[in-house]
Amino acid sequence: MSVRPDDPAKSPSHRLRFGAGLLLGTLLVAGVGHRLLTDSLAGTARFGEDRRAIVALRALTDLVARAGSGDAVRTVVAEFGKAYPAVVSTRAVLFDGLSLEASTDPADSGENAAPRRLKREEKDLYDRGQRLRAAVETNRQEGGARKDEVERERRPDGSLSLAAPVEKDGEVVGLVEVRRLPPPEAPRPALVTTLSYVVAPVVLFALLALVIGEKKVPLGIVAALLLAGTAWGYGAQSWAKLARARTTLESDVATAVKDGGEKAHSLLGTVGLPVEPALAPASWDSDSFRRPLGLSDGAGNVDAGKVGVELASARASLRRAFLLLGALALGLLAFVGLGGAAALARTLRTHRVAYAYVLPAMVGMLVxxxxxxxxxxxxxxxxxxxxxxxxxxxxxxxxxxxxxxxxxxxxxxxxxxxxxxxFNYQNFYWTLWITVIWTITNVTFGVTVGLILALILNTKGLALKPAYRVLLILPWAMPNYITALIWRGMFHQQFGVVNQVIQMFGGAPVSWFETPFTSFLTALATNGWLSFPFMMVISLGALQSIPADLYEAARVDGASRWQQFASITLPSLKPALVPAIILSVVWTFNMFNIVYLVTAGEPAGSTEILVTQAYKFAFxxxxxxxxxxxxxxxxxxxxxxxxxxxxxxxxxxxx
Amino acid sequence: MGLLTNRSRAGADEPPHFPMHVLLVVATLFSIYPILWVFTIAFSGKQSLAIADVPPDPTFWDRLRAVLPWPAEVSFSNFTSVLTDQPFARWVLNSAIVSIATTVVGVFLACTAAYAFSRFRFPGRQAGMMSFLVSQMFPGTLMLIPLYIILVKWLNLGSTHLGLVLVYSTISIPFCVWMLKGYFDTIPRELEEAALIDGASPAVIFFRIVLPLAKPAVAVTALFAFMTGWNEFILAATLMDKETMYTAPLGLRFFVGGFSQQWGFFAAGAIIVSIPVVALFLFLQKYLVSGLTAGSVKG
Amino acid sequence: MKISRLALPLALAALAAPATSLLAQKEVVVWHAYRAEEKAALEKIATAYNAANAAKGVKVTTLAVPYDAFADKITAAVPRGKGPDIFIYAQDRLGGWIEAGSTVEPIDFFLDKATTDRYIPTTMEAMTYRGTVYGLPLNYKVITLIYNKKLVPTPPKTSKELVAMAKKLTDAKSGRFGLAYSYSDYYYHAALQNAFGGRAFDPGPKPVLNAPENIKALSLLMRWFTVDGILPAEPSTALITSLFNGGKAAMVFSGPWFLGEIAQGVDYGLALLPTIDEAGGKPMRPWMTVEGVYVAAPSKNKDAAYDFAKYLTDTPQAKIMAVEGRQTPANKSVYSDPAVGSDAILSAFRKQVEVAVPMPNLPEMTMVWSPATTAMNTIVKKSAPPKAAMDQAQKSVERDVAALRKK
Known part of the structure; x- marks a missing residue:
C-alpha cells in the first residue's frame, strides 16, 4: 500500500539504493547468522558438558544405591570426588530421617559434617529429592516420559548442578546432588570472519556498480546474487564448524562413558561393594528421563549410524534457518533497493498530522x-x-x-x-454451525427490535418518550450475571414462568434444556433481550444525523412514509449502523457469558459456541x-x- | 424547541400514535419483566432465586399470580446488608472513578482517531480502520495472562486505577472509533472548509465545529465506554491487590462465588450498581432527542 | 502533544511503583475467598497473630478475592512473583498448580508429626499430591442431610427409610418433594457413587467413570427419580434453595454453604447421610473439599508464611474459625472443645466427614466435570441408559487425558 512508484521528477540513485539494501541485507544475514552460530556452538558445548556430567552422576547413583547407607556411602562419595576433578562437591541425601548421608561440600565439615539431619536452609535440596521421586513414580505410572528424572540447573557462573534419584528395590529413597566446575568457555566464531561477509559483497557490489552504471535491473540482479551468495556462504561455514564440534563431542562422550565405567568398577573394589550384577555404563549416557541415548557402546566406540542421523537432522534445521534468513534479507534488499523505504519515509512526512491523530489510540491497541x-x-x-x-x-x-x-x-x-x-456435538463444524446460527439470529433480532423501537421513539411529539427510553435500556444497565440466571430460571421445566404461561393457555410444559433447538431458544431469548437496548441507543444516535429538511423535501414530492424510510432513513443510518452491526456480529460470535450461564452447552454440549469450546480446551x-x-x-x-x-x-x- | 413546531407543521402527516404506544408497552414489558424479578428477589429479604410457585391443580389465576413478580413480604434487609457488610460505597466510588476516566480517555482518543479516519486520506487508513475492527475478533479467553504480564510486570500498573483505565479504554476504543467515524462522515464538510479558509487550525475546527455537531454519537460512545468499565469483573479482580481499590462488580461477586449463592444480596447490589447507569443515560438522553444538530446546522 | 498524554500516566505509574515496594519489610500477605463472618474470623486471627509477633517484625495482611476470580488471579499472579505469600483455596486446583510449577511450595520438610496429627487424616490426604504435602488443611466442606424439622421429625437412617419417608412427603404435581438435591451434578452424585465403592479415578491416575459400581449407583438414582418419583426435575442449586425455603423440599443433601441461604423461620436439622441398603448397608460417602493454606512458591518469607499457616490451623484458632466464622475446621482436637462439640451443626458435619472421601486433587479431575455432567444430564433426561452414557464420558475423558500426556 505504502510503496509508491518513484517520483520521476527526482531521479534516485539505484546504485545507492541497492548498495544500501545490500549492506542492510548482509548485515542482517551476518548479524543473525553470527548469533545463531554462537548459540549453536555454545549449545553443543553445553550438550556435551551435560552428557558427561550425567554419565558421571549416573555412575555415582548406581554406586550409592549399592552402598545403601552409612560409611559406605561416604566412602563412595569421597572417592568419587577424587576420581572426577570437575566435580566441586557432592551431597547424598536419604529421605528416611531427612539425613544428609554424605557430603564433600567444604561447608559440611566440623560440626556440620555428614551424617546429620538436614537443616532448614537445605529445604530446597530435600524438595528436589521429593520432586525426583514424584517424577520417577509419575513416569512409571503413566508409562511415559513427562517429568525430569535427572534435574539440571545452570548457575549464573555457568557451573552445573545436577541431581538424580537413588533407588532401592524400585523405590526412590534419596538423591545425589553434584555441583561441577564452570565448564571452559565455548568456542566463539571470530567477529572478523563474520564482518568479512558484510564487507566483501558490499565492496564487490561497489566495484561492479561502477562498471554497470545506473541500470536498475542489472544492479538489482547483482545485489540479489551477492546477497544470496553471502547467505549460502555463511550457512556453509557455520555448518562446517558445527559438524566438527558435534563429531568431536560424540567421541569425547564415548570416552567419558568408557572411563566412567572403569573408574566405577575400580571404586566398587576399593569400597568393597558387590561387583555383580555388572554395571551398565552404556546406559548412563541418557536424557533427563534416564532413557539411554545409545550413541556409544560403553567401550569407547561411537555408533556412527545413529550419530549420522542426528547430524542430518541438525543440518536440515540449520538449512531451514538460513533459507528463512536469506529470504528475509532479500525482502529487505528489495524494499530498500526498489525505493520502498524512501517512499515510506515520504508518506510518513506528508501525512504526519493524520498519523499523529491516530497514533495514541493505535499505541494502546498495539500494546x-x-x-x-x-x-x-x-x-x-x-x-x-x-x-x-x-x-x-x-x-x-x-x-x-x-x-x-x-x-x-x-x-x-x-x-x-x-x-x-x-450428531457429534464436540465436532468443530457442528459448533461452528451453531455459532453462525447463533450470531445471525441474535444480530437480526437485536437490530430489528432496536431499530424499530428507535424509529418509534424518534417520532416527534410522542408522549412519555423519556420514560420508555429509560425502561427500555434497563436490560443493558443491569449486570447480566444475575439477569442471565433469572432467564435460565424462567425456563425451568416445572417452576419456570415460561411454562406456567404456556399452561395458563392450556399448553403442555416444555422441557427446554432437553433438545438442542429449545435449549438454543433459551439462550437466544436471553441474549436478544440483553442486546436490543444497545442497538436501540445506537440507532437513536444515528437518527439524529438525518437532516429534517430531507423529509420535508420528500413530503413535498409526495413520497410515502415507506419510501421516505427506504430512500432517506436507511441510507442515512448506514454510516453509523453498519459499523455497529459488524461489531455486534463479532461480539455475538464471541459471546461467552450467555451461553455459559444459560444453557451451559446443554444438552450434551450441543449448544456450545466456538468460544465456549475454546474456553473448555484451555481451562x-x-x-x-x-x-x-x-x-x-x-x-x-x-x-x-x-x-x-x-x-x-x-x-x-x-x- | 422542535417538538411543537414540528407537530403543527407536519400535522396530519404524522402516523397515529396509538399503535406505537401499544408496541412500546409490549417492548417495555418484555424488557422490564426479568428486571422485576431482580427487584422481587432483592426486596424479599431472602437469598433464593424466585420460582413460580403454584398450588395443586392451579387455576388460571393461580398461575397468573405465580408469574407476577412480587415478593411475599417486602424487606430492605438485603440492601442494608450489602451496604454495611462491606465497603460497598467505596467500591462504587472506585468504579465511578475508573469508568469516568475510561469514558474521558476512550472517547477523546477515539474522537481524534475517528476524525483522522473520516477527514484525512492517508496510506494505511483502511488498514488502520480494519485493525481496530480486527482487535475485537480474537477471543479474550487466553488473553488474561499476557495482559497481566504487560500491565503488572512490565508497566508496573498492578493495583492502580490507571492500569484499569488503560485496559478499559483500549477495549472500548475500537467501537468508539467506528461509531464516531461513521457519524463524522455524515457531517457536511462545507463548514470546516469555510473555517479553514478563515484560518482556523485543525484543532480548533475539530473542537469548535465537528465535536459539537457529533454530540449524539459522542453521547452513545460515552455511554458505551462507561459501561465497558462499569460492569467489568475479571480484569479488575486480577489486577487489583487491595480491597480499597476494588470496583463494584468485583464486590458484587463476593455474594455468589463457589458453592454459596446469596442471590438476595446480589440482586440488591445489582440494583444499586444499575442506578448510576440509568442516571448517566438520563443525562445523556437529551442528546438523543430529535430535532438537533446536523440537520439544523446545514440549513 | 498526543504522545505526552500517554507518557504522563506511564511516568506517574513508574513513580508510584517503588514507593509501595519499600513498605514491605516482612509482610506476609494472605489471599482468601472468604466473606462475611468467616472473613471476620480470619481477620481476627491475623490481628491476634500480629499482636503476638510484632517483636519479630512480621505483619500478616489479608485480602479477600471473589471466588470466581480467585483461581485465575492465582494462576496469573503467583508464578510471576507478584502474588501473596499464602493463599487459601480448596484442593481441587492443587494438582493443576503443582504441575504448572512455581505456584505452591511443598511443605513436607517443615512438617513434624505433632502438626500432621492434629488434622483429620483425610483432610491431610487432600493436601497431598503424588506423595508430597503441599498445604495445611484449614476447613473442610462436606454435604450432609439437611431436613425441615416440621416435615421430618426424625431423619431417615437408611435408604429404605429415606425413600419411604420421601414418598409420603412428595406430591410432584403441586411441586412438593420429599428429597431434593442437585443429583445431576456429579459432585453431589458422588456421595451415592462412593457408597457403592465407585470412583472417578483408579490409581495411576486412570479415569474409570464407567466402573461397574458407578453404574449401580446411577441405576439406584434413576430408581429414586423415575420409579419412586421423590426428586424434582432439573435440580439446579438455586431451585433446591427455593424449594427448601418454600417448605417444598423436606430433605436436602447439601453442604455448609447451604445454611447461609436458608430463609429465616425455617426450622432445620442436620443428620448423617443415610446408609444405602442397595449397597449392602454402606454409608453414603460424599466428596469432601478441603480448604488448604498454601505457601506460595515465589514467596520471600516462606518461614514466616509457614509459621502463620501453622498458627492459623492450630486448635485455638480453629475454635475461632468454628464458633465465629461458622466453618468446619480440619483440626480435630477443636471438636472436643465444649463450645464446638455442643454445636449441633458443627458436630453433624464432623460426623459426616468421618465417611467422606477427599475429592481428587488431580489436574485431570477438571477434565471429568464436563463429560460427567453431560452424562448425568443425558441419564436423567432418559436419553441414554447409565452404562452407555458413562461409557461415552469415559471415552471422552480418556481422550483428553491422553492428549495431555502424549510423548
Whole structure:
C-alpha cells in the first residue's frame, strides 16, 4: 500500500539504493547468522558438558544405591570426588530421617559434617529429592516420559548442578546432588570472519556498480546474487564448524562413558561393594528421563549410524534457518533497493498530522491488544499444556498440527444402531454451525427490535418518550450475571414462568434444556433481550444525523412514509449502523457469558459456541496450544467475515 | 424547541400514535419483566432465586399470580446488608472513578482517531480502520495472562486505577472509533472548509465545529465506554491487590462465588450498581432527542 | 502533544511503583475467598497473630478475592512473583498448580508429626499430591442431610427409610418433594457413587467413570427419580434453595454453604447421610473439599508464611474459625472443645466427614466435570441408559487425558 512508484521528477540513485539494501541485507544475514552460530556452538558445548556430567552422576547413583547407607556411602562419595576433578562437591541425601548421608561440600565439615539431619536452609535440596521421586513414580505410572528424572540447573557462573534419584528395590529413597566446575568457555566464531561477509559483497557490489552504471535491473540482479551468495556462504561455514564440534563431542562422550565405567568398577573394589550384577555404563549416557541415548557402546566406540542421523537432522534445521534468513534479507534488499523505504519515509512526512491523530489510540491497541493476541497465535503452533508451561517454545513447537486436528475432523454425525443420525456435538463444524446460527439470529433480532423501537421513539411529539427510553435500556444497565440466571430460571421445566404461561393457555410444559433447538431458544431469548437496548441507543444516535429538511423535501414530492424510510432513513443510518452491526456480529460470535450461564452447552454440549469450546480446551482440558489454535481459527473466520463485509458495505470508505 | 413546531407543521402527516404506544408497552414489558424479578428477589429479604410457585391443580389465576413478580413480604434487609457488610460505597466510588476516566480517555482518543479516519486520506487508513475492527475478533479467553504480564510486570500498573483505565479504554476504543467515524462522515464538510479558509487550525475546527455537531454519537460512545468499565469483573479482580481499590462488580461477586449463592444480596447490589447507569443515560438522553444538530446546522 | 498524554500516566505509574515496594519489610500477605463472618474470623486471627509477633517484625495482611476470580488471579499472579505469600483455596486446583510449577511450595520438610496429627487424616490426604504435602488443611466442606424439622421429625437412617419417608412427603404435581438435591451434578452424585465403592479415578491416575459400581449407583438414582418419583426435575442449586425455603423440599443433601441461604423461620436439622441398603448397608460417602493454606512458591518469607499457616490451623484458632466464622475446621482436637462439640451443626458435619472421601486433587479431575455432567444430564433426561452414557464420558475423558500426556 505504502510503496509508491518513484517520483520521476527526482531521479534516485539505484546504485545507492541497492548498495544500501545490500549492506542492510548482509548485515542482517551476518548479524543473525553470527548469533545463531554462537548459540549453536555454545549449545553443543553445553550438550556435551551435560552428557558427561550425567554419565558421571549416573555412575555415582548406581554406586550409592549399592552402598545403601552409612560409611559406605561416604566412602563412595569421597572417592568419587577424587576420581572426577570437575566435580566441586557432592551431597547424598536419604529421605528416611531427612539425613544428609554424605557430603564433600567444604561447608559440611566440623560440626556440620555428614551424617546429620538436614537443616532448614537445605529445604530446597530435600524438595528436589521429593520432586525426583514424584517424577520417577509419575513416569512409571503413566508409562511415559513427562517429568525430569535427572534435574539440571545452570548457575549464573555457568557451573552445573545436577541431581538424580537413588533407588532401592524400585523405590526412590534419596538423591545425589553434584555441583561441577564452570565448564571452559565455548568456542566463539571470530567477529572478523563474520564482518568479512558484510564487507566483501558490499565492496564487490561497489566495484561492479561502477562498471554497470545506473541500470536498475542489472544492479538489482547483482545485489540479489551477492546477497544470496553471502547467505549460502555463511550457512556453509557455520555448518562446517558445527559438524566438527558435534563429531568431536560424540567421541569425547564415548570416552567419558568408557572411563566412567572403569573408574566405577575400580571404586566398587576399593569400597568393597558387590561387583555383580555388572554395571551398565552404556546406559548412563541418557536424557533427563534416564532413557539411554545409545550413541556409544560403553567401550569407547561411537555408533556412527545413529550419530549420522542426528547430524542430518541438525543440518536440515540449520538449512531451514538460513533459507528463512536469506529470504528475509532479500525482502529487505528489495524494499530498500526498489525505493520502498524512501517512499515510506515520504508518506510518513506528508501525512504526519493524520498519523499523529491516530497514533495514541493505535499505541494502546498495539500494546494491550495486539501483543497478547500475537502471543496467542504463537502458542497456537505449540503443544503447550499445563504440563509444560515452562518449556521453551522451540521444544514444544508442533507446527500446524493443532489446526489440522481441529479442521480435519469431519465426523459431524454418524449412523446410530437404530439407523438415525447421531450428531457429534464436540465436532468443530457442528459448533461452528451453531455459532453462525447463533450470531445471525441474535444480530437480526437485536437490530430489528432496536431499530424499530428507535424509529418509534424518534417520532416527534410522542408522549412519555423519556420514560420508555429509560425502561427500555434497563436490560443493558443491569449486570447480566444475575439477569442471565433469572432467564435460565424462567425456563425451568416445572417452576419456570415460561411454562406456567404456556399452561395458563392450556399448553403442555416444555422441557427446554432437553433438545438442542429449545435449549438454543433459551439462550437466544436471553441474549436478544440483553442486546436490543444497545442497538436501540445506537440507532437513536444515528437518527439524529438525518437532516429534517430531507423529509420535508420528500413530503413535498409526495413520497410515502415507506419510501421516505427506504430512500432517506436507511441510507442515512448506514454510516453509523453498519459499523455497529459488524461489531455486534463479532461480539455475538464471541459471546461467552450467555451461553455459559444459560444453557451451559446443554444438552450434551450441543449448544456450545466456538468460544465456549475454546474456553473448555484451555481451562478444563489444560491444552493451551490447542485452545489457542481454536481461538485463532475463530479469529480467522471473523477476519474473513470482516474483510468481506467491509468490501460489501465500504464501511471504511466513508463519504 | 422542535417538538411543537414540528407537530403543527407536519400535522396530519404524522402516523397515529396509538399503535406505537401499544408496541412500546409490549417492548417495555418484555424488557422490564426479568428486571422485576431482580427487584422481587432483592426486596424479599431472602437469598433464593424466585420460582413460580403454584398450588395443586392451579387455576388460571393461580398461575397468573405465580408469574407476577412480587415478593411475599417486602424487606430492605438485603440492601442494608450489602451496604454495611462491606465497603460497598467505596467500591462504587472506585468504579465511578475508573469508568469516568475510561469514558474521558476512550472517547477523546477515539474522537481524534475517528476524525483522522473520516477527514484525512492517508496510506494505511483502511488498514488502520480494519485493525481496530480486527482487535475485537480474537477471543479474550487466553488473553488474561499476557495482559497481566504487560500491565503488572512490565508497566508496573498492578493495583492502580490507571492500569484499569488503560485496559478499559483500549477495549472500548475500537467501537468508539467506528461509531464516531461513521457519524463524522455524515457531517457536511462545507463548514470546516469555510473555517479553514478563515484560518482556523485543525484543532480548533475539530473542537469548535465537528465535536459539537457529533454530540449524539459522542453521547452513545460515552455511554458505551462507561459501561465497558462499569460492569467489568475479571480484569479488575486480577489486577487489583487491595480491597480499597476494588470496583463494584468485583464486590458484587463476593455474594455468589463457589458453592454459596446469596442471590438476595446480589440482586440488591445489582440494583444499586444499575442506578448510576440509568442516571448517566438520563443525562445523556437529551442528546438523543430529535430535532438537533446536523440537520439544523446545514440549513 | 498526543504522545505526552500517554507518557504522563506511564511516568506517574513508574513513580508510584517503588514507593509501595519499600513498605514491605516482612509482610506476609494472605489471599482468601472468604466473606462475611468467616472473613471476620480470619481477620481476627491475623490481628491476634500480629499482636503476638510484632517483636519479630512480621505483619500478616489479608485480602479477600471473589471466588470466581480467585483461581485465575492465582494462576496469573503467583508464578510471576507478584502474588501473596499464602493463599487459601480448596484442593481441587492443587494438582493443576503443582504441575504448572512455581505456584505452591511443598511443605513436607517443615512438617513434624505433632502438626500432621492434629488434622483429620483425610483432610491431610487432600493436601497431598503424588506423595508430597503441599498445604495445611484449614476447613473442610462436606454435604450432609439437611431436613425441615416440621416435615421430618426424625431423619431417615437408611435408604429404605429415606425413600419411604420421601414418598409420603412428595406430591410432584403441586411441586412438593420429599428429597431434593442437585443429583445431576456429579459432585453431589458422588456421595451415592462412593457408597457403592465407585470412583472417578483408579490409581495411576486412570479415569474409570464407567466402573461397574458407578453404574449401580446411577441405576439406584434413576430408581429414586423415575420409579419412586421423590426428586424434582432439573435440580439446579438455586431451585433446591427455593424449594427448601418454600417448605417444598423436606430433605436436602447439601453442604455448609447451604445454611447461609436458608430463609429465616425455617426450622432445620442436620443428620448423617443415610446408609444405602442397595449397597449392602454402606454409608453414603460424599466428596469432601478441603480448604488448604498454601505457601506460595515465589514467596520471600516462606518461614514466616509457614509459621502463620501453622498458627492459623492450630486448635485455638480453629475454635475461632468454628464458633465465629461458622466453618468446619480440619483440626480435630477443636471438636472436643465444649463450645464446638455442643454445636449441633458443627458436630453433624464432623460426623459426616468421618465417611467422606477427599475429592481428587488431580489436574485431570477438571477434565471429568464436563463429560460427567453431560452424562448425568443425558441419564436423567432418559436419553441414554447409565452404562452407555458413562461409557461415552469415559471415552471422552480418556481422550483428553491422553492428549495431555502424549510423548
Amino acid at each position: 494491550l491488544v495486539f501483543f497478547p493476541f500475537l502471543y496467542g497465535i504463537v502458542i497456537s503452533f505449540t503443544d503447550s499444556t499445563i504440563y509444560n508451561t515452562n518449556a521453551p517454545l522451540s521444544e514444544i513447537f508442533v507446527g500446524v498440527k493443532n489446526y489440522v486436528a481441529i479442521l480435519s475432523d469431519f465426523k459431524i454425525a454418524q449412523h446410530a444402531a437404530d439407523g438415525g443420525l447421531v 478444563e482440558k489444560y491444552r493451551y496450544g490447542y485452545a489457542a489454535a481454536y481461538s485463532t481459527v475463530i479469529f480467522g473466520i471473523l477476519l474473513v467475515y470482516g474483510t468481506f463485509q467491509n468490501r460489501m458495505t465500504k464501511a471504511t470508505e466513508g463519504v
